[in-house]
Amino acid sequence: MSETKIVDACNTYCPGPLMELITYMRQADVGDTLELLSTDQGSADDVPEWVEKCGHEMVGTEKIGEIWHIKVRKAK
Amino acid sequence: MKYSVVGAKRILIVGGGTGGTIVANNLARRLHGEIREHKVQISMLSASDQHMYQPGLLYVAFGQMMPDELYRDQASLLEPTIDFRVDPVVKFELEKKQVTTKSGDVHEYDVLVIATGSRMVPNEIPGLEEGAEFFYTEESAIKMFKKLREFEGGKVAITVGVPHKCPIAPVEVTFSLHDYFKARGIRDKVQIKYHYPINRIHSIENVAKWAQPEFDRIGVEYETLFNVEEVDAENKIVxxxxxxxxxxxxxxxxxxxxxxxxxxxxxxxxxxxxxxDRHQLTMEGQDNIYVLGDTTNLPVSKTGSAAHFQAEVVSENIASIIKIGAPVRDYKGKVYCFIEAGHDRATYAMFDYLNPPDLKPPNKSMHWFKMSYNQMYWTSVRGLL
Known part of the structure; x- marks a missing residue:
């Protein structure tokens, strides 16, 4: 079973959370789950939009304190 | 270590780019007393005897600078107390606190600084290397300029891979292309289309908010959420x-x-x-190893500017640990980027982990400041600015 890899993109303006996620998705294997940590409110909308367009899979979105935890599975 | 002074604290810097060079020079000055008393020794291992000012490659790609203007002898940039060798590291043995170089020499260290940088990998995308022009090496920037000179009109596409060095480069090259074709009198025959990986035209929201109306004004089309998967170089489709x-x-x-x-x-x-580590810039799990510049996995822009600000923190902390046994500073994510908004105007973005940039309208003064900085860099990398 593939492990969940954390991508810590809290408090970053450049390259920013979605760019960080794309970086690590490129390096991940199909079936891997990545958990993006973000303090950017926009990530809750930006990430699902990109994931849907690419054909990956949203696993879940949760806000704990000030941090969004967005889980994505690489599908292709 | 082959060249060590017995009993000295050995600081070894791997990489002679912006970050490594500033760390070495800054340390040599902060620790000049300790070096004179043979308590500290600073060494640098690099892959080249030349130091390149990498931001100059964008100007080479537009025929505004010649490649030889981008280089200085690395040895000429370093304090004379630094033991500099052109002999790249091929093996790190962290548990033994030693590295092995291409020539076979073994160098032991007490403190290691890794500043080896990054490299473009266009071959990761099928067809990209054959189909596209780049400006991240001297050779590719010259080739790109020759292609631009030959170009008489048609569709120009700009694409952006992730991650990439110099996050401002995508907008800078776009504005430069507009000005270049305008100066040649063929802008009306050229369609420029910009493609960007996320759902706005730049990763920094304030840069996107500024650049989008500028693109509209100069007639640059854009498509967001575009991550290049393949280039069909024969049929010219990305x-x-x-x-x-x-x-x-x-x-x-x-x-x-x-x-x-x-x-x-x-x-x-x-x-x-x-x-x-985001603040101490130490390698995770290794208190005596520092990492800076493009080499880190930090969610920070891969630019010489970030390397510069990180180098100041690293050198100040290594020196203070030697002098008083404790680090004195944290890196707070500071980055300062010039943004060329064409061939005669510029602005800048300054930000850190917690504060976004507040972009000012481009003006000619900032452009001339950037042109001056292209020369001032050599003072900066000596650790004097």
Whole structure:
């Protein structure tokens, strides 16, 4: 079973959370789950939009304190 | 260590780019007393005897600078107390606190600084290397300029790989292309289309808010959520992971970057980026190893500016640990980027982990400041500015 890899993109303006996620998705294997940590409110909308367009899979979105935890599975 | 002074604290810097050079010079000055008393020794190992001012490559690609203007002898930039050798590291043995170089020499250290940088990897995308022009090496920047000179009109596509060195480069090259074709009197025959990986035209929201109306004003089309998956170089089509495609006559690519091969081979971190503490800039789990510049896995822009600000923190902390046994500073994510908004105007973005940039309208003064900085860099990298 593939492990969940954390991508810590809290408090970053450049390259920013979605760019960080794309970086690590490129390096991940199909079936891997990545958990993006973000303090950017926009990530809750930006990430699902990109994931849907690419054909990956949203696993879940949760806000704990000030941090969004967005889980994505690489599908292709 | 072959060249060590017995009993001295050995600081070894691997990499002679912006970050490594500023750390070395800054340390040599902060620790000049300790060096004179043979209590500290600073060494640098680099792959080249030349130091390149990498931001100058964008000017080479537009015929505004000659390649030889971008280089200085690395030895001429270093304080004379630094033992500098052109002999790249091929093996890191962290548990033994030693590295082995290409020539076979073994260098032991007490403190290690890794600043090996990054490299473009266009071959990660099928067809990209054959189909696109780049400006991240001297050779590719010259080739791009020759292609631009030959270009008489048609579709120019700009694409952006992730991650990439110099996050401002995509907008800078776009504005420069507009001005270049305008100056040649053929702008009306050229369609420029900009493609960007996320759902706005720049990763920094304030840069996107500024650049989008500028693109509209100068007639640059844009498509967001476009991550290049494949280039059909024969039919001149670039295809995205998101399922769209664009035709082109000239493809300009800001390609994906990775850490250097030697870092990847040691599997220090995915993509060849070394896991690094955000504030102390130490390698995760290694208190005596510092990492800076493009080499880190930090969610910070891969630019000489970030390397510069990180180098100040690293050198101040290494010196203070030697002098008083404790670090004195944290890196707070500071980055300062000039933004060329064409060939005669510029602005800048300054930000850190907690504060976004507040972009000012471009003006001619900032452009001339940037042109001056292209020369002032040599003072900066000596650790004097």
């Amino acid at each position: 295809k995205s992971l998101e399922g769209t495609e664009s035709e082109y006559d000239l493809l300009i690519s800001i390609p994906e970057h990775r850490g250097m091969e030697v870092i990847e081979e040691h599997e220090f971190g995915p993509g060849g980026w070394i896991p690094t």
